[in-house]
Amino acid sequence: MKNGLISSCKKELKKNNSHKEILKKDDSEVLFEIKKFLINNNIFSLGKYRNLGFINFNTIKIRFNLKYWNDLIILLDLEKEYKESIKKPKKEKIEPLFKKNIVTLTNNELIKIYKEFSEKIGAIRGASVSQMKKYNFPYSQSVYTKRFGPWKEFKTLCGYDFKLGTFYSKEEISENMLAARDKIGRRLSQNEINKDKSLPTVDTILKYFKTTKLSEVWNELEINKTAVIKLYSLDEIKKLLLKEHAKKKKPLTVKEIKENSNLPGISTIYRKFKTTKITHVWDEILK
The missing domain is CATH 1.10.10 (Arc Repressor Mutant, subunit A)
Known part of the structure; x- marks a missing residue:
């Protein structure tokens, strides 16, 4: 029993010394030894590699500045062997580099x-x-x-090289929330709001109403229900802008639109015309 333990310790010491000798070599030689070991043993997964007791993978990661086992496989040019060795992909994150997203959308x-x-x-x-x-x-x-x-x-x-105040106005959110409430006969839950395409997310709504509680938003809406400002349709905005154009004898600038109380906000105009430039708005109106 004692002799067997001594023999085992000697083998382990010899193995560790062998690893130390390999690690004294140049990077290219160390990689060559690791690659030869993997190929000779037909081992390409981290779990099986660890069981064979070769150079500790943590030591390899530090030496070659790696993060995952896949990084080593790529460095050794063993992707083909790696993929062939996997019959059923595991749920753990060990081969994300070889997954492909097939997207059919244009x-x-x-x-x-x-x-x-x-x-x-x-x-x-x-x-x-x-x-x-x-x-x-x-x-x-x-x-x-x-x-x-x-x-x-x-x-x-996508047109996001600009600085707009918002895609929504508080009035528009208010109108749509009340309309959604009237439709189902009660206040909407957070989940229902997030699923409603006419509304922004709950987080966005809370920011507009400067609160952290959805109940406070509903309280404010129901108290001020009669004060909700009317929404503008695209055609209404076109008519209003044309009317102002006729007065000025020229297209209004962004500054002039902001200062004109007869017109909706510039962000509302941009949103309705699906653009971020006032020149595009006038091009569509005057074409």
Whole structure:
């Protein structure tokens, strides 16, 4: 029993010394030894590798500045062998680099759902990656960058290279919330509001009403129900702008629109015309 233990310890000591000798070599030689070990033993998963007692993977990660086992597989150019060794993918995050998102939507469709989502949550400069994750947007940022290039360029393509006050007005939110309440005969829950396409998210609503409680929003709405301002349709805005154009004998600037009490806010105009530039608004009106 004692002799067997001594023999085992000697083998372990010899193995560790062998590993130390390998680690004294240049990086390229160390990688060569690791690759040779994996191929000779037909081992390409981290779990099986650890069971064989070769160089500790944590030591390898530190030496080559790696984060995941997949990083080592790619560094050793063993992706093909790795994928062939996996029959059923596991739920753990060990092969995210080899998963593919198959998206059948057209570029225009992807842009449309992103812009609608951004407006829904009140993201005035386009939804951020964290907002997409928080509100369960159906596609990841990588889907868009693969189609459209850098994220900043994609957001510019969508028209988010501007500084608007908001996509919504408090009056519009108020009107739509009361209409939704009247439709079902009671106050909407947080979940019901988040599912209603005519309303922004609950977080956005709370920001507009400067509170942290949805009940306080409903209280304010019901008390001031008669004071809710009328919403403008696209045709109404066109007629109002044309009327002011006739008076001025020229298209109004953004500043002139903001100062004109006969017109809706500039953000409302932009939203209705689905643009971010006043020149586009006048082009459509005067064409």
